[in-house]
Amino acid sequence: MERLLQAMRAVAEPTRLRILNLVAHSELTVSDLVGLLGQSQPRLSRHLKLLVEGGVLARYQEGTWARYRLAGSAADEAGPAAFAGAVLDLLPLDDAVLSRDLERLDRLRRKRDAEAAAYFKRNAEQWDRIRALHVDESALTECLNQVTAGWPLGRLLDIGTGTGKLLEFFGPRATSAVGIDLSADMLRVARAAIERDGLDHCQVRQADMYQIPCGDGDFDTAVLHMVLHYSDDPLQALTEAARALSDDGRIVIVDFARHNLAELRAEHAHRWPGFKDEQIWEWLAGAGFVDTNVTRLEGGALTVCVWTARKAQAEKEAVA
Numbered sequence: 001m002e003r004l005l006q007a008m009r010a011v012a013e014p015t016r017l018r019i020l021n022l023v024a025h026s027e028l029t030v031s032d033l034v035g036l037l038g039q040s041q042p043r044l045s046r047h048l049k050l051l052v053e054g055g056v057l058a059r060y061q062e063g064t065w066a067r068y069r070l071a072g073s074a075a076d077e078a079g080p081a082a083f084a085g086a087v088l089d090l091l092p093l094d095d096a097v098l099s100r101d102l103e104r105l106d107r108l109r110r111k112r113d114a115e116a117a118a119y120f121k122r123n124a125e126q127w128d129r130i131r132a133l134h135v136d137e138s139a140l141t142e143c144l145n146q147v148t149a150g151w152p153l154g155r156l157l158d159i160g161t162g163t164g165k166l167l168e169f170f171g172p173r174a175t176s177a178v179g180i181d182l183s184a185d186m187l188r189v190a191r192a193a194i195e196r197d198g199l200d201h202c203q204v205r206q207a208d209m210y211q212i213p214c215g216d217g218d219f220d221t222a223v224l225h226m227v228l229h230y231s232d233d234p235l236q237a238l239t240e241a242a243r244a245l246s247d248d249g250r251i252v253i254v255d256f257a258r259h260n261l262a263e264l265r266a267e268h269a270h271r272w273p274g275f276k277d278e279q280i281w282e283w284l285a286g287a288g289f290v291d292t293n294v295t296r297l298e299g300g301a302l303t304v305c306v307w308t309a310r311k312a313q314a315e316k317e318a319v320a
Helices: 002-011 014-023 030-037 041-053 080-090 096-131 137-147 165-173 184-196 234-244 262-268 277-287 313-319
Strands: 057-062 065-070 155-159 176-181 202-206 219-225 245-256 289-297 304-311
Touching (some): 002 080, 014 030, 014 065, 014 096, 041 057, 096 184, 137 245, 137 289, 155 165, 165 176, 165 184, 165 202, 165 219, 219 234, 234 277, 277 289
Parallel strands (some): 155 176, 219 245
Antiparallel strands (some): 289 304
16 A cells, blocks of 8 residues: 555656656656756755656666656556556647657757667668678578467567667567676667567666676576677576576577687677587587577578577476
8 A cells, every 4th residue: 555655656746757657658767857857956856856756657777877658557456556557548649748758858858869770870881791691681580480489479679779679679579588798789770670660568777697686587588699709708698597597498599500700709809719519519518408409501701500499497396
């Protein structure tokens, strides 16, 4: 009861209702809200603090920035999240103030899209050179569809999400999804993409693949798309992924088979020249995975492999 009362007190103020409405449509920072609402940063920070304490908004740190989004889902529980959903449903769609707020938000989103496009343009040449060395994207997505066809993806974790391509691809099948990456530039591109596609149940966070900010067993499926060849310690990365997965959770690794293209290490900071199956099998087993499989995609100087495995924790408990 006290949590619900605190949520009610948190939203019972005009500016906080406007904040709630905006954050329901997009993840926002304090600076974003300053521009959207035309109020001072200290004032808005105070409003946000009350909304977070009321359990209505969630706060996520990304470098020096804090981002805000709706806390949980209205379907999660009969508490603050459900109350926030009910309040949003009651907001009048024709309210002039709320409509102007959303018009300004639409302009902010278009600005984000332009920044993402500019980043792509600056880096397209080097990405295109690498893409030309292996199978096209459509062949890979078809393969991913096939290898995960019988899986309920559930809560998805995209490790090293980059520009969010796998969040866009798997997002519609997942009940929820989180993409993590260290690059703020990549996260800006990914965030713009998932918002453009209306994937409200997906989010991205700045985080290290060796220290994933989640509890044990918080996810059901983990994916690493062209990430492992940048890793200094693949076993540690896979062990951390296993920690984040629930019993019988699944992992998908997309990366290159072993190759001899030294320029990828010299020019693109690849730590590993692709992988042999035996390396991947050994690391997966060491991290606690079983039922390993591989699918190979030929089509250029580089062979792309899709390795899959299942977490072995449930089997260990059954034996115990």
